[in-house]
Amino acid sequence: xxxIPLFPEQASTFAAEVDALYIFIVAVSAFFTLAVxxxxxxxxxxxRRKHAEEVGAHIEGSLPLELAWSIIPTIIAxxxxxxxxxxxxxxxxxxxxxxxxxxxxxxxxxxxQHTGGQREINELHVPTGRPxxxxxxxxxxLHDLYFPAFRTKIDAIPGRYTQLWFNATKPGRYHIFCAxxxxxxxxxxxxxxxxxxxxxxxxxxxxxxxxxTMADRGAKLFSDLACTTCxxxxxxxxxxxxxxxxxxxxxxxxxxxxxxxEGYLRESILNxxxxxxxGFTPLMPTFQGLISEEGLAALIEHIKSLSPQASTPVPALxxxxxxxxxxxxxxxxxx
Ligand code: CUA
Numbered sequence: 001x002x003x004i005p006l007f008p009e010q011a012s013t014f015a016a017e018v019d020a021l022y023i024f025i026v027a028v029s030a031f032f033t034l035a036v037x038x039x040x041x042x043x044x045x046x047x048r049r050k051h052a053e054e055v056g057a058h059i060e061g062s063l064p065l066e067l068a069w070s071i072i073p074t075i076i077a078x079x080x081x082x083x084x085x086x087x088x089x090x091x092x093x094x095x096x097x098x099x100x101x102x103x104x105x106x107x108x109x110x111x112x113q114h115t116g117g118q119r120e121i122n123e124l125h126v127p128t129g130r131p132x133x134x135x136x137x138x139x140x141x142l143h144d145l146y147f148p149a150f151r152t153k154i155d156a157i158p159g160r161y162t163q164l165w166f167n168a169t170k171p172g173r174y175h176i177f178c179a180x181x182x183x184x185x186x187x188x189x190x191x192x193x194x195x196x197x198x199x200x201x202x203x204x205x206x207x208x209x210x211x212x213t214m215a216d217r218g219a220k221l222f223s224d225l226a227c228t229t230c231x232x233x234x235x236x237x238x239x240x241x242x243x244x245x246x247x248x249x250x251x252x253x254x255x256x257x258x259x260x261x262e263g264y265l266r267e268s269i270l271n272x273x274x275x276x277x278x279g280f281t282p283l284m285p286t287f288q289g290l291i292s293e294e295g296l297a298a299l300i301e302h303i304k305s306l307s308p309q310a311s312t313p314v315p316a317l318x319x320x321x322x323x324x325x326x327x328x329x330x331x332x333x334x335x
Contacts, residue, residue, distance in 0.1 A: 011174055011195065012150035013167040014091060019151070021083050028076060091152060094165035098133035101126075102214075102297040105136070105143030105156035108185040110176060113294055115301055116205055117213045122191035124176065126168055127201035133165040135262060139293050144180035147193060153179050159270075161263050168195040218302025221295055225287065239284060240277045246307035251278040265300045 010016050047056075101124070102113040112120045126132050136145050138156040146153035150166040178189035196204060211217060222228060230239035240250075245260045253276045258264055267274050269291070272284035291299065 008148035009170070009172070009174065010149070010151075011168055011170040011172060012147075012152070013169060014087070015149065015151045015169075017087055021080075021087060024083070025080055028080075091164070094133040094163065095131045098131035098165055099127075101132060101134045102294070103134050103136045103145055103156070104139055104293040104297075105145065105178065105182075105189075106139040107141065107183050108178070108189040110145065110178075110189070110191050111294065113214060113297055114205070115214045117211060117217065118205065119294070122176070124191065124193045125201065125204050126193060126195055127198045128168050128171055128195055129198065131165055131167045133163060135161045135163050135297070137161050137293055141182050142180050143178050143182050143189065146177040146179035147174065148177065149174035149193075155180060161266060168193075171195050171197055171200075214298045214301035215305040216302075217295075218298035218300070218305075221291070221299050222302055225291075227299075230284070238280070240280060242303050242306050244307045244309070246304050252276060253278050253280075253282075262300055262304075265303055266296060269296060269299060 007019060010019065100115050103124075104111045104113075110122055110124075112124045114120075118125075134145065134154075136154055136156045137160065138158040140158060142158070143156040144153055145156055145164065147166065149172075150168065152164050152166050154162045154164040156162065172195055174193050174195065176191035176193050178186055180186075182189065227239075230237045231242050232239075233241050233243050235241040247260065249257050249259050251257050255278075258275050264275065268284075270286060270288045272286050273282045276282045
């Protein structure tokens with residue numbers, strides 16, 4: 001439209017369907033707005049009072065008409081609902097084989113960490129044709145990580161992980177925005193996501209990471225913070241063994257259970273008394289304020305590396321129907 005792009009580029013597997021749904025809803029709304037407005041104007045003229053003694057006809061109602069204006073809008077609304085819900089569930093369920101990235105929002109920048117150890121600020125490199133799952137959190141206030149070209153965004157909430165996923169389809173450079181007002185320089189909290197062909201991405205990966213993988217950095221932190229003195233692999237320590245725990249369900253001291261995932265590990269490190277595993281005393285100190293968000297993510301990756309067979313549990317909103325995924329992993333890109 002006059003050289004001004006109405007929509008951002010469509011660069012993910014979601015983009016076309018999100019746009020189609022959006023256009024459908026706008027078109028239906030526009031059609032009925034115009035139809036109702038036209039009818040109002042037309043009837044105002046047609047049935048206007050022409051002389052002072054005129055009295056309107058007495059109408060009891062019309063069953064077919066009333067049924068029509070109830071049933072047709074219901075069908076249209078249900079199409080919008082079912083279509084939207086289907087898309088929503090797809091977007092909320094990252095495929096198991098997704099590549100994982102950690103993102104931290106901070107006034108006023110985005111920090112990204114790849115499990116291979118590469119770190120970036122206001123820039124994110126990802127390959128095409130592969131689902132990418134991003135764990136998002138914030139170091140200070142509420143932010144919102146937004147990839148317009150991928151038609152996806154999620155709040156970055158201090159104190160917990162949220163997540164989004166996408167599968168980029170087109171190499172190129174696209175915007176990253178913060179989509180939640182977060183202070184003076186909110187509008188400057190922007191970045192670029194660089195989508196590369198898998199081969200190029202592999203060589204980009206090889207060029208980074210001088211300080212080891214996230215799991216390596218986490219292992220170092222794990223011993224620096226003396227976690228090793230209690231969390232013995234044998235299970236005989238004062239804390240539970242952390243081997244092969246990811247995705248398992250554990251019983252807690254209060255009789256309830258919890259599934260061990262990134263969110264559980266995060267809470268247990270920062271607020272260690274919250275969900276103590278049954279059979280253990282709540283001896284562990286809190287590490288709130290002692291570990292940076294990036295250190296925390298590295299620690300979690302280290303603990304995940306102790307469960308080599310586990311695929312990360314995905315918070316399920318619906319029981320079945322795994323989200324569609326395309327291509328297989330490029331060689332050597334496993335997590
Ligand atoms: Cu961060 Cu707006």
